[in-house]
Amino acid sequence: ALEIIAADGLVDLQDKASIPLIVDACQRAPAEVAQGMARDLLKFDDPRAQAAAEEYLPKDEVEKIVAANRQKNQKN
Structure with missing residues (x-):
């Protein structure tokens, strides 16, 4: 879904300001799409993203x- 691709791009940029926007998108999305965006949120090293x-x-x-x-971040 387009939402997952957009969330993934924001995560790749480590745009932490976008966390609330991704969370809002999760709330509006169908469950399967929300789960995909939630997995992307976990790529942020941020407690707000993990809680969401x-x-x-x-x-x-x-x-x-x-x-x-x-583990991946420790190797980099």
């Missing part, structure tokens, strides 16, 4: 993605 993602994804999935992102 937890509304759309199972906690174990959130923890797994966050751990993988931290």
